[in-house]
Amino acid sequence: MIPMKELNKIAPNLSKIKKENVFRVPDGYFEEFPGKLMERIGHQGDRQEILRPLQRFFKPPLAIAAAILVFAILGYLSIRYLFSDGVNQELSPQEIAEYIEYYSSDLDEGLYYEVLDEIEVDETVDIDYEEIIIDYLLGQDVDYQSIMENL
Numbered sequence: 153m154i155p156m157k158e159l160n161k162i163a164p165n166l167s168k169i170k171k172e173n174v175f176r177v178p179d180g181y182f183e184e185f186p187g188k189l190m191e192r193i194g195h196q197g198d199r200q201e202i203l204r205p206l207q208r209f210f211k212p213p214l215a216i217a218a219a220i221l222v223f224a225i226l227g228y229l230s231i232r233y234l235f236s237d238g239v240n241q242e243l244s245p246q247e248i249a250e251y252i253e254y255y256s257s258d259l260d261e262g263l264y265y266e267v268l269d270e271i272e273v274d275e276t277v278d279i280d281y282e283e284i285i286i287d288y289l290l291g292q293d294v295d296y297q298s299i300m301e302n303l
Contacts, residue, residue: 159167243251282303287298 156167184298286299286303290296
């Protein structure tokens, strides 16, 4: 414990605070407390008396309804899982391209041709590949004259 002289030097404002208990108990608190406590317990007991018959009446049907609901949900999910084909998601062309690019070292040329044979080509689309190729080669600084000679 710090002596008062030292406390005056270190914290003069702190040493000026009086040492007294600022908390007060209301008059007659301890005399009235047991009665108030018993009164509150009695009111809760009244509430319990009202709720007990309701709980006895509703508890078994609610438990049965909850069990039936749980079994119905589990049954639905298990049947849905058993009869699903497992693959119901199609990949986008972007995802396929990323996959091929990532695993290209593992794939051989024959597999590429097999996949190309399986792809359905829309014959109604008429694309002029010659112009696309010419534009690409011109973008690569290939001489226009040599392009025309090879076409």
